[in-house]
Amino acid sequence: MTKDLTVSNPFGVIIRFAVPVLCGCLFQQFYNLTDTFLTGRFIGVTALAQVGASGGLNFFINGFCTGLCAGLSIPAAQAFGGKDFKRMRSFVFNGGVTGAVIAFLLTLSAVFVCRPLLVLFNTPHEIIDGTYSYFVIILCGIPAVILYNFLTGILRAAGDSRTPLYFLIFSACLNIFLDFVFIVFFKLGVRGAAFATVISQSVSGILCLVYIYTRYEIFRLKKEDCFLSGKQLRILCTTALPMGLQYSITAAGTIILGAAVNSLGAVYVASMSLASKLSMFFASPFDALGITMASYSAQNTGAGKIERLDRGLLCAFLTGAVYSVMAFLVMLYGTDFFASLFMNGTESAGDILLIKQNVRYFLLANTSTYTLLALVNIIRFMIQGMGFAKLALFAGFFELAGRSFSGLLLVPLFGFKGACAASPLAWILADVFLVCAYFYSRSRIYKIAVK
Numbered sequence: 001m002t003k004d005l006t007v008s009n010p011f012g013v014i015i016r017f018a019v020p021v022l023c024g025c026l027f028q029q030f031y032n033l034t035d036t037f038l039t040g041r042f043i044g045v046t047a048l049a050q051v052g053a054s055g056g057l058n059f060f061i062n063g064f065c066t067g068l069c070a071g072l073s074i075p076a077a078q079a080f081g082g083k084d085f086k087r088m089r090s091f092v093f094n095g096g097v098t099g100a101v102i103a104f105l106l107t108l109s110a111v112f113v114c115r116p117l118l119v120l121f122n123t124p125h126e127i128i129d130g131t132y133s134y135f136v137i138i139l140c141g142i143p144a145v146i147l148y149n150f151l152t153g154i155l156r157a158a159g160d161s162r163t164p165l166y167f168l169i170f171s172a173c174l175n176i177f178l179d180f181v182f183i184v185f186f187k188l189g190v191r192g193a194a195f196a197t198v199i200s201q202s203v204s205g206i207l208c209l210v211y212i213y214t215r216y217e218i219f220r221l222k223k224e225d226c227f228l229s230g231k232q233l234r235i236l237c238t239t240a241l242p243m244g245l246q247y248s249i250t251a252a253g254t255i256i257l258g259a260a261v262n263s264l265g266a267v268y269v270a271s272m273s274l275a276s277k278l279s280m281f282f283a284s285p286f287d288a289l290g291i292t293m294a295s296y297s298a299q300n301t302g303a304g305k306i307e308r309l310d311r312g313l314l315c316a317f318l319t320g321a322v323y324s325v326m327a328f329l330v331m332l333y334g335t336d337f338f339a340s341l342f343m344n345g346t347e348s349a350g351d352i353l354l355i356k357q358n359v360r361y362f363l364l365a366n367t368s369t370y371t372l373l374a375l376v377n378i379i380r381f382m383i384q385g386m387g388f389a390k391l392a393l394f395a396g397f398f399e400l401a402g403r404s405f406s407g408l409l410l411v412p413l414f415g416f417k418g419a420c421a422a423s424p425l426a427w428i429l430a431d432v433f434l435v436c437a438y439f440y441s442r443s444r445i446y447k448i449a450v451k
Helices: 010-042 045-052 055-081 085-120 128-140 142-157 162-185 190-215 230-262 266-282 284-302 307-340 349-367 370-385 389-414 416-420 422-450
Strands: none
Touching (some): 010 045, 010 162, 010 266, 010 284, 010 307, 045 128, 045 190, 055 085, 055 128, 055 142, 055 230, 055 370, 085 142, 085 230, 128 190, 142 162, 142 190, 142 284, 162 190, 230 266, 230 416, 230 422, 266 284, 266 307, 266 349, 266 416, 284 307, 284 370, 307 422, 349 416, 349 422, 370 389, 370 422, 389 416, 389 422
16 A cells, blocks of 8 residues: 555656545544534634634644654655665654654643643633633643654655545544534533544544554564664654744744734634634645655655656646635635534624624635645645755744734734735745745755765
8 A cells, every 4th residue: 555656657646645635634624624613503603712712822732743743754755765664664663752752741841831821822811711621631632643643644654645544534533423422412612622632533543553553564663673773863853853843933923923813802813713724624735735745755855766856846836726726716705605604693793794704804815825825835845855854944934924924013003904914925935935945955965866
């Protein structure tokens, strides 16, 4: 079930690899939307605001975990591309140890500072208790997030994008079932949504570990593979930590923006929460393209096939551009319908109208510039796969600058419309840097290959 991405037409191998990844991303966002749907329909707008108020901090921590695990898998992908399977298994072992240590330290520190951070970032008084109850449970699930993402990253490193999809489908279905149980039947409110997420991730991660051990001989560790290598730990840390920090730096801008929106009141927090969840769902294809191009560039770099990088980039970008147009057309005519799905009608007519208006502004601003997001994801992940994670890290600073500018200046001046400009501005700044960074990275790789 592994796949060699260094042969055949780049467009074909990218699409075949990306489709299962896309399905996985869609399922992941689908059960995130299910949380939002059940929270809004069965609890109300206040609960939407409680969940949404922790969105920036949640992205900050879980984004770090996602980037970390993607980085931990890149050395294994390069070893797989070079057909050095013994070295690949050693990277898997050392990566697992690194992930476990970071999971423990991150969970402990995050739970400890959770409530002070919510206070610091202007969480409205009327929703802070519910937000804290939800967020602290989510934080306890950090080890499950790292376990699952590390294992699926290792599978993708070897070209297998289907098995992670199957486990993600299972996790999504389990999460949706538990949402109904905890929210609808046991009336646990936002805590029920958090419990459902943590339990489903934990079960899926454990089952994925058992499956890999029993079904994939190529990943089955031998005694000689299970030793801590200082050199490999350094390689893993210099690759994984910048990727994790890249997400966190990007999320720092989201936190600053969220704090600005928090100051506008609970209805605006609910609007931001709903609009962000819908935007993330429709942006899933760009996540899939990014994940695909990380494995594609890592394997081809490891195999020394530098000429395939440009062809792969062009194919991925054209695919993203076509989808961007389609997403904008859907949002142009469907925003009111999508927003209505997540409200139960108990809110005042003025609040409902305001939320719909805010969601429309946000989604149209984002989808009209999705081509910029496609380029951000594709190039950033390609640079990481090529082994220049530190360089890709700087793109996060440009996104941070764009969102911070919106949060600190545009929101006070223009209200919620200022928040709608944050992501497009962040993507423009990141793209300017990333295009230059890609050509620099490719020239460095080419010189190494020639030598």
